Every structure is written in structure tokens, then in C-alpha cells.
Amino acid sequence: MTKISVIGAGNVGATAVQRLAELELGDIVMTDIIEGLPQGKSLDLMQSAPVMGYDTDITGTNDYKDIEGSDVVVVTAGMPRKPGMSRDDLLDKNANITKDVCENIKTHAPDSTIITVTNPLDIMTYAALEVTGFEHNRVFGMSGVLDSSRFETFIAMELGCSIQDVNAMVLGGHGDLMVPLPQYSTVSGIPITEIMSEDTINRLVERTIHGGAEIVEHLKEGSAFYAPSASIVKMVDSVVNDKKRILPAAAYLNGEYGLNDIYLGVPVKLGKGGVEDIIELDLTDDQKQKLSQSGASVKEEIAKLNL
Numbered sequence: 218m219t220k221i222s223v224i225g226a227g228n229v230g231a232t233a234v235q236r237l238a239e240l241e242l243g244d245i246v247m248t249d250i251i252e253g254l255p256q257g258k259s260l261d262l263m264q265s266a267p268v269m270g271y272d273t274d275i276t277g278t279n280d281y282k283d284i285e286g287s288d289v290v291v292v293t294a295g296m297p298r299k300p301g302m303s304r305d306d307l308l309d310k311n312a313n314i315t316k317d318v319c320e321n322i323k324t325h326a327p328d329s330t331i332i333t334v335t336n337p338l339d340i341m342t343y344a345a346l347e348v349t350g351f352e353h354n355r356v357f358g359m360s361g362v363l364d365s366s367r368f369e370t371f372i373a374m375e376l377g378c379s380i381q382d383v384n385a386m387v388l389g390g391h392g393d394l395m396v397p398l399p400q401y402s403t404v405s406g407i408p409i410t411e412i413m414s415e416d417t418i419n420r421l422v423e424r425t426i427h428g429g430a431e432i433v434e435h436l437k438e439g440s441a442f443y444a445p446s447a448s449i450v451k452m453v454d455s456v457v458n459d460k461k462r463i464l465p466a467a468a469y470l471n472g473e474y475g476l477n478d479i480y481l482g483v484p485v486k487l488g489k490g491g492v493e494d495i496i497e498l499d500l501t502d503d504q505k506q507k508l509s510q511s512g513a514s515v516k517e518e519i520a521k522l523n524l
């Protein structure tokens with residue numbers, strides 16, 4: 218049986234566990250630093266199983282020993298931002314948490330594949346790699362699936378069409394310098410550049426870039442978690458079922474896109490081997506410049522890590 222551990226039983230972690238359980242993607246362990254929180258939420262989710270009809274085993278624990286044998290570990294432990302904050306403002310606090318979590322993953326689940334979620338995403342993914350010393354392909358981050366999903370939502374809302382026909386691509390860091398790619402964003406195979414004006418596309422691109430902040434402003438406390446948890450599950454599914462889906466993810470770059478020793482959102486092939494391939498797209502000069510700006514900003518933040 219596949220075993221999936223989710224570290225952090227807050228909004229993103231617990232909702233991801235709910236979605237993973239409902240899809241029966243594997244047995245699940247949920248951990249948190251707060252005593253009773255993962256236990257209570259797991260029991261509640263187990264008691265949903267008879268109604269929802271899933272046969273998933275869910276364990277809540279504060280003991281990292283219970284993540285032993287995990288195939289995949291999803292890291293959601295850490296602070297969310299508040300209105301007015303950038304994701305990078307979380308760096309110091311969340312780096313300490315990520316360090317503690319990843320030392321435990323290294324000890325108790327040394328053969329696992331890690332999907333990071335904690336912000337600032339690209340920097341925390343780099344921290345996870347540094348702390349665990351795992352191979353690059355089994356440490357990667359969730360960001361592009363979410364950012365692309367936001368772009369897809371806004372495209373479908375604008376066109377008044379079914380979301381099922383929309384497929385978008387967003388690259389770059391998970392921050393204000395992310396790079397949505399209109400020419401690779403399609404409706405039933407038709408690039409949106411052929412059916413929308415430049416002004417309209419620019420408006421949707423801007424809304425996508427600030428999509429996380431828009432929700433933070435509404436919620437006042439905490440940040441988005443329904444779309445983030447859905448995005449996590451899409452990635453976990455591709456890994457545990459070896460689906461080899463082509464999805465944007467924060468992957469370790471070693472020369473790809475002209476960038477080195479950095480995590481940044483790019484299209485990857487996701488399977489049992491984690492990031493099995495990185496796909497290099499042709500970009501416009503403007504997009505190349507924006508991607509390198511996003512990379513430079515992530516590099517600057519990585520340099521602040523004190524692990």
C-alpha cells in the first residue's frame with residue numbers, strides 16, 4: 218500500500234489529507250507540532266469515511282517515527298502570510314521550521330519523495346534539498362499547478378466557457394515575478410493569444426500573479442488552501458500512480474533555462490522517479506528576461522538561508 222505523509226495539519230495540510238483520502242491515493246499519516254491537532258483531524262476524517270465511502274487509513278501523530286516507510290512526504294508546516302506581507306517575509310521563521318521537518322524526514326523517511334508547499338516556496342524547496350541531501354529529482358515544490366490553475370480559472374471566467382477545455386502554463390518563482398505564458402495557454406488547443414485581446418490577457422496575467430495575495434486580502438487570517446490542496450493532490454497522484462503528467466513544478470535547475478543551482482517553476486514530467494524530465498520551452502525575449510529576473514530574486518533569497 219502506498220504511504221503518504223503530510224507534515225502540518227493546518228488549513229493546507231488537513232485539506233490535502235481530506236482530498237487524498239477521498240481519492241484513496243494511499244494510507245496517510247498527518248503530523249503537526251501541536252499536540253492533539255493531527256489526532257483530532259484524522260479521527261474526524263476517519264469518521265467521514267463511512268459516509269464518503271473511502272477505505273483510506275488516516276493516522277494523526279506528533280511522532281515522526283510514524284512517517285517511516287513513506288513513499289511521498291508533503292511539507293505544509295509553516296506560517297502563512299498576513300495581508301500586506303510578501304511570501305518572502307516568511308523566510309526566517311519558515312526556514313527554521315523546514316529545517317526541523319526535513320531533518321526528521323531524512324532520519325525517518327530517507328527513501329521518500331518530498332513535495333514542499335511551505336512559503337516562500339522556491340527557497341524552502343532549496344532548503345529541503347540542502348537539509349536532506351536527497352537527490353534533486355525527489356525534492357520539488359508545488360507552485361505552478363496552483364498558479365496555472367488560477368490562470369485557467371480566470372480564462373474560463375472571462376470567456377464564459379467550460380473550465381474543462383482550458384489548459385494554462387505559468388513558470389517562474391512562486392511570487393510577484395512569476396511568468397504566465399499566454400502562447401502556451403489554450404482553450405481546446407487554441408492559444409488564448411488567438412481569441413483574446415492583448416489587454417484582456419494582460420489583465421488576467423496580472424490577476425494570476427497576485428492571485429494568492431487577493432485571497433489573503435479577503436481572508437485577513439491565513440491564505441488560500443482549497444486550490445493549493447487540490448494542486449498538491451494532482452502532483453501526488455502523478456507520482457504515486459507513475460502517471461508521468463507534464464506539470465509545472467519548482468524543480469532543481471542545473472543549466473536548464475540558463476539557470477543553475479536554483480529551484481524555479483518549470484514544466485516537468487512527474488512519475489515514480491519524482492521529476493523525471495524538465496521540459497525547456499521556447500520563450501519570447503521578454504519572457505526569458507522575466508524568468509531570469511524571477512530566478513535572480515529567488516537566488517537572492519536563497520543566499521539569506523542560514524540552515
Ligand SMILES: NC(=O)C1=CN([C@@H]2O[C@H](COP(=O)(O)OP(=O)(O)OC[C@H]3O[C@@H](n4cnc5c(N)ncnc54)[C@H](O)[C@@H]3O)[C@@H](O)[C@H]2O)C=CC1
Nearest residue numbers: 225226227228229249250294295296297334335336359445
Ligand atoms: N506553495 C503554495 O502554492 C502554497 C503555500 N502555502 C504555504 O503553506 C504553509 C501552510 O499554510 P496553511 O496550512 O494555510 O497554514 P496553517 O497555519 O493553517 O498551518 C500550518 C501548520 O504548520 C504547523 N507547524 C508549525 N511549525 C511546525 C513544525 N515545526 N513541525 C510541524 N508542524 C508545524 C502549525 O502548527 C500549523 O498547524 C504556509 O507557509 C503557506 O504560505 C499556502 C498555500 C499555497
Ligand SMILES: O=C([O-])CC(=O)C(=O)O
Nearest residue numbers: 298304336429430440441
Ligand atoms: O499567497 C499565499 O501566501 C499562499 C500562496 O502561496 C498562494 O495562495 O499562492
